[in-house]
Every structure is written in C-alpha cells, then in structure tokens.
Amino acid sequence: DCWFDSGAMPFAQHHYPFENKDIFEQQFPAAFISEAVDQTRGWFYSLMAESTILFHKSPYENVIVLGLVLDGNGQKMSKSKGNAVDPFEALKKHGADAIRWYFYSNSAPWLPNRFHDKAVQEGQRKFLGTLWNTYAFYVLYANIDDFDPSRYEEMYSAILQKVKAGDEDALPVMDRWLLSRMNTMIRDTDQNLAAYRIPETARALESFVDDMSNWYVRRCRDRFWASGLEEDKICAYMTLYNALKNLCLCAAPMIPFMTEEIYQNIVRRVEQDALESIHLCLFPSCDEALINQDLEQKMGEALNIVVMGRAARNDANIKNRQPIGRMFVKAEEALPKYYSDIVTDELNVKTIEFTDDVREFTDYTFKPQLRTVGPKYGKLLGGIKKYLGNVDGNLAMDQINESGVLRFDVNGESVELTREDLLIETKQTEGFVTQQNGGLTVVLDTNLTPELVEEGFVRELVSKIQTMRKEAGFEVQDHIDVYESGNDRIRGILEKFENQLKKEVLAETLRYGMPDADAFSKEWTVNGERVMLAVRKRG
Structure with missing residues (x-):
C-alpha cells in the first residue's frame, strides 16, 4: 500500500538494486528527514522498518519533527472552529521572509507554534526591519560618496593581515570589534545549523544585526558623515560592507528574499566575479584569527552598562539629551579608558567612576x-x-x-x-538612581547644575533642528540658515553655544527675529520653553 511505497523511497527512487548502485550508496542514509509529528507512526516508521529489514540500519541520521501550528490562543487550527489562517492571505499581508523568520526564531521546530499577526510583526520589526535599515544606511552614504568596495579590497585585505598579526592600531577598535562579532556569528550559526539548533541560529543572527545596527552604526555615524574618503572612512565602509555581505550569506537559508535583494544591490553590482544569486554562494567561513574574545567581552560589558544606564535615566525621567554630571559603576573589573569613554558618551555623562562599594547610594x-x-x-x-x-x-x-x-x-x-x-x-538615596543586575551595579547622580541644564537645552535644540531639516526635505549634506524668535532664554543659550550648534546642524548662520518668507518654520516647546524655530536651505 502507500506506506510500503513511501518506506521504499530511498532505494526505489533509484531502481536499486537493479541499477544505480553507486548513486544509492552515496545518498544512503539521508542526513535528515523532516515531517510533522503525525508521521511518527507513518513515514518515519515505514522508512525505519523497511530499511532495518533490508539493510540492518536506519535510513536517516536525523529526524526533524515539525510541531503543529496553533492559533493565537494555543488552539489547534480547524476550519470547523473558524480559527484557521489562510496561508496565502498571511503571505500577502506579512511577506514570506517575515513568516519564515517567525517560525525559525519562535521555538524549536518540534514544538507547537502559536501563529498570530502580532508575533510575526514583532520579528519583522526587531530583525528584518533593523537589517533593512542598516542596509539602507550603507546604500545612502555609499551613493553619496560613490563608494565602490571593489576599489579598496586590496588595501583593506592588507590592513586585515596586520590585524591578524597583532597590530591593534591597524584598524579602529569598533571595526575590529564588529569583525570579531561577525566571525563569532558565522561560527555560531554554522555550528548551530549543523546541530539542528534552529532558534539558537536565529538568535545568533538577530544578536549580530542588533549589535551591527544599534552599536556599530550608532557609534560610527560620524565616520560616514565625514567629508572626503580618507582611510578611516574607507575602513568604516569596508567593515560595514563585509558585515552586511556575510550576514546575508548566513541568513539566506532563512530569509531568502531580503538577502537576495541586498546581495544583488550591494554585492553583484560591484564584485566582478560574484555569482548570479546569493543562493549559489558557499556558506562563509569563520576566520578565527579575527575573533578577539577579550575585545568582545569588554565591549559587551560597556554595552550592558549603557543599557542599565538608560534604564536608570528612564527611572529618573531624565532624557538622554540632558547631560548628567557623574555616574558610578560596580563591576568585576574597571573598563579601560576607551570603553569607559564610550559609556560616558552614550549616556551623556561627564565622568564615570568604577568602585567596589556603592552602599552610600x-x-x-x-x-x-x-x-x-x-x-x-x-x-x-x-x-x-x-x-x-x-x-x-x-x-x-x-x-x-x-x-x-x-x-x-x-x-x-x-x-x-x-x-x-x-x-x-x-x-x-535621594538624588541618585540605581540599576542592579547580578554583579553589575550602575548609579547615576541625577543632581543637575545650571551648566548641565544649559547643555541639555542645546541637545534638544539640535534635535529639533535636525527634525525640521528632514521635514523640509533637505538632503543630509545641505547647509542651512537657522532662525529663532519669541524666547529670550533660548536666544541666550543659542548665542552662548553658537559655534557648537552650527557645526552639528550644518548651519552657516544663526539669525534672531522673524524668519524669511521662504524658510520652513515650526513652533516648539523645549524643556518647557515655547519658541519659534525656522530653517532655510542655503542657495
């Protein structure tokens, strides 16, 4: 009957033993088979039974059992219950990559999965959206600079050889960190896939995308904004290009459409020998010589301190744009200056002190x-x-x-x-706010001096002007004039910090009073102060 036929599949498809003996022996046993859990007494069994009788061995080395897909309430989908989801409608609404990613990342394949829109959209936002935004960032600035990575491959390869030889000054710390994280991701992804650890693979990819976007790009934006194409900027481009390329090569089996789109646009367009499709490429190899565990550990601790510091700011209801005078950190060991400078910059804190005792706070x-x-x-x-x-x-x-x-x-x-x-x-303690997680404690001094308050105003004004630039449709490289009217306190702060503000928003002039008719104007409330601001693109 049909179960005997399906169990005979491994040899019957080749007409073995009557012919194709070599092909059968090359392919038998299979590396894995995959079906839903209801096949345990069906196909899985018939394959095992016939193979054991005929060849005294299992016809497969691994079995991936797929759990049932349930509705959002954990109920089995059924037409009679009216809770079944039309797969084609779901594909139309979310896209194939988002649905695939949900099933990969939500739980092990053999466990039941609750399928509902909110869960799919969350993965779409956290992973796919973050990856796409990072790719869009690279494309935007690469187009502005007419950057072609193939022109600098030889130079960048020579720099990497110096890094592998132990020359830490050959490449900026952030670049070495991202390359280390990238190769760790490649290694972990490869090992997890080989061991059929699917959600762990998804987490390794998602963690890397988060680090690449929300840490590397965030910390290195000024390098991409710099004028010209000096070596530092080239290294930033090349590092981000390689990170995007290798991430896509690793993620291609899971999100085939987005990775293909990125590959076609940034890889095939510039690499002469690039294969026609990302799905024809080999899986990338981990370069152990570029993995620096100490660097990853220190950067990871800096990131943890920043995350806890942001939570402390939220508890104190102090915006990140408002500078804070000092912070205290209790950790297993103090971070070197480079990493502590990252922490103070990210948290907008003047000084950081590592201490063994935070009891007074x-x-x-x-x-x-x-x-x-x-x-x-x-x-x-x-x-x-x-x-x-x-x-x-x-x-x-x-x-x-x-x-x-x-x-x-x-x-x-x-x-x-x-x-x-x-x-x-x-x-x-009053005037201090604390976050604690395991052996790590972060304390922020929330007492604000008049000088710190003024700096907070400047940060807010820069943010508002940058928002207006975007709303007015200006390009990132456009220079502007800035106007202020209606608030003497804001005017005083602008006059005091004029040079700093002009540099940050690409302003040629700061003018006071009513703006010209062709300027884009908007009324704001900045830290409780109402003010009219305007921007105009320079001719």
Whole structure:
C-alpha cells in the first residue's frame, strides 16, 4: 500500500538494486528527514522498518519533527472552529521572509507554534526591519560618496593581515570589534545549523544585526558623515560592507528574499566575479584569527552598562539629551579608558567612576516569597519575616550575589533562601538612581547644575533642528540658515553655544527675529520653553 511505497523511497527512487548502485550508496542514509509529528507512526516508521529489514540500519541520521501550528490562543487550527489562517492571505499581508523568520526564531521546530499577526510583526520589526535599515544606511552614504568596495579590497585585505598579526592600531577598535562579532556569528550559526539548533541560529543572527545596527552604526555615524574618503572612512565602509555581505550569506537559508535583494544591490553590482544569486554562494567561513574574545567581552560589558544606564535615566525621567554630571559603576573589573569613554558618551555623562562599594547610594529590603518559603519553612515563617525585616540589606545582597543563597538561623534551625524565595526592593538615596543586575551595579547622580541644564537645552535644540531639516526635505549634506524668535532664554543659550550648534546642524548662520518668507518654520516647546524655530536651505 502507500506506506510500503513511501518506506521504499530511498532505494526505489533509484531502481536499486537493479541499477544505480553507486548513486544509492552515496545518498544512503539521508542526513535528515523532516515531517510533522503525525508521521511518527507513518513515514518515519515505514522508512525505519523497511530499511532495518533490508539493510540492518536506519535510513536517516536525523529526524526533524515539525510541531503543529496553533492559533493565537494555543488552539489547534480547524476550519470547523473558524480559527484557521489562510496561508496565502498571511503571505500577502506579512511577506514570506517575515513568516519564515517567525517560525525559525519562535521555538524549536518540534514544538507547537502559536501563529498570530502580532508575533510575526514583532520579528519583522526587531530583525528584518533593523537589517533593512542598516542596509539602507550603507546604500545612502555609499551613493553619496560613490563608494565602490571593489576599489579598496586590496588595501583593506592588507590592513586585515596586520590585524591578524597583532597590530591593534591597524584598524579602529569598533571595526575590529564588529569583525570579531561577525566571525563569532558565522561560527555560531554554522555550528548551530549543523546541530539542528534552529532558534539558537536565529538568535545568533538577530544578536549580530542588533549589535551591527544599534552599536556599530550608532557609534560610527560620524565616520560616514565625514567629508572626503580618507582611510578611516574607507575602513568604516569596508567593515560595514563585509558585515552586511556575510550576514546575508548566513541568513539566506532563512530569509531568502531580503538577502537576495541586498546581495544583488550591494554585492553583484560591484564584485566582478560574484555569482548570479546569493543562493549559489558557499556558506562563509569563520576566520578565527579575527575573533578577539577579550575585545568582545569588554565591549559587551560597556554595552550592558549603557543599557542599565538608560534604564536608570528612564527611572529618573531624565532624557538622554540632558547631560548628567557623574555616574558610578560596580563591576568585576574597571573598563579601560576607551570603553569607559564610550559609556560616558552614550549616556551623556561627564565622568564615570568604577568602585567596589556603592552602599552610600543604595540599600535593599527583603520579604519572603510566601509561595515558595511557606511550604519549605511554614512554622519558621514568622521568624524569617522578622530576620529579613532587620537584616543589613547590602550585606545580604552581597551574600546572595556571591553564593546565590542567603543563609541564617531561626530558633536554632538553619534557613537557606535563594533569590526566587525573596521579594527584593531597592531603596535609593535621594538624588541618585540605581540599576542592579547580578554583579553589575550602575548609579547615576541625577543632581543637575545650571551648566548641565544649559547643555541639555542645546541637545534638544539640535534635535529639533535636525527634525525640521528632514521635514523640509533637505538632503543630509545641505547647509542651512537657522532662525529663532519669541524666547529670550533660548536666544541666550543659542548665542552662548553658537559655534557648537552650527557645526552639528550644518548651519552657516544663526539669525534672531522673524524668519524669511521662504524658510520652513515650526513652533516648539523645549524643556518647557515655547519658541519659534525656522530653517532655510542655503542657495
């Protein structure tokens, strides 16, 4: 019957043993087969049974079992229930790449998947949208500079050879970091795919795209904005080009359409020997000589501090454009100056101090988690509450961070509480805000001097003028005139920081009073101050 026929597929398709013996032996057993979980008693079994009888071995080395696709509420899709999704409508709405990426990244293939629009759109925004925006950034500035990576391949290869030989000055730190992250991504992606770890592969790709866009491009924008094509700018272009190219080569099996679009536009257009399609290319190889674990670790710690610092700013309701005087960090080790400078720049903080003790800025209070502590120490619960109410918060937190357990005695009996057994609240000193995660603590001094407040105004004004440039349809390289009217305080700040502001927004002049008729005007509220601003493109 049909199950016997399907089980005979490995040899019957080649008319073995009557002919094609070499082809059959080359292809048998298969590296993997894949079907839904309902084939466990069907095709998977019939293949195994017939192969075992005939060849005394399994016909496949691996089985990828696909779980069922459920609706957004976790119910099995059914026409009778009316919760089935038309795949063609979903493809039309989201695109094939977004749907493919959702299934790859959401969970292991053999687990059930809840399919709903919001989940697909989230992956589309976080990964596909970020990748596309990074690609668009590269294309925009490469077109402005008429940049062709093939012209600089020989120069860049020579620089990379110096880096591999240990010359850290041959390439900027950010470039060496992204190349290290890229090769780590290639290695991890290759290993995960070889081991059928699909969500882990997706996470490796997503993490790299996030680092490339939200850290490398963010930190290196000024290099792309610089005039001319000096070596530093060429290196930035070449590093981003190679990162985009290799990311697409790694991600092509998962998001075939977007990667093909990017490959055709930025690779085939410039590389003479580029293959016709990205799907004809070999998977990239990891260059271990460009992986620098120490560099990745230090940059990763800097990024963690920045993330926690931003969270602290949010807690204090202080915008990132408002400079802060100082911050304190408790970590396993202090970062070298290069990385600490990145932190202060990203968080808009004047100074950073690494310290072993942040007790003066924070304390902790503890309560028992009744759901877990009650069943374990029911009769001691009153004594546990009393002990936790009087414990030195910082000493208790140190013990938890060091050993993972808070140990003490109640009525002569030993008590051990893990982090899951405790409700921990952070008490903060007035004028300071703290974020803590494991052994890392970040403290921001939120006391603002008049000078810091003025600088915050400048940052806000630059942001507003840049927004107006965009709304007025100016090109990024256009020089402008800026007008201000209606607020004496804003005028005073503009006059004081005129040179800085003109440089940042490409302004030739700052003028006060009513703008010319052909200027683009807009009224703003800047830190509570109402003001009229206008911009005009220079002829």
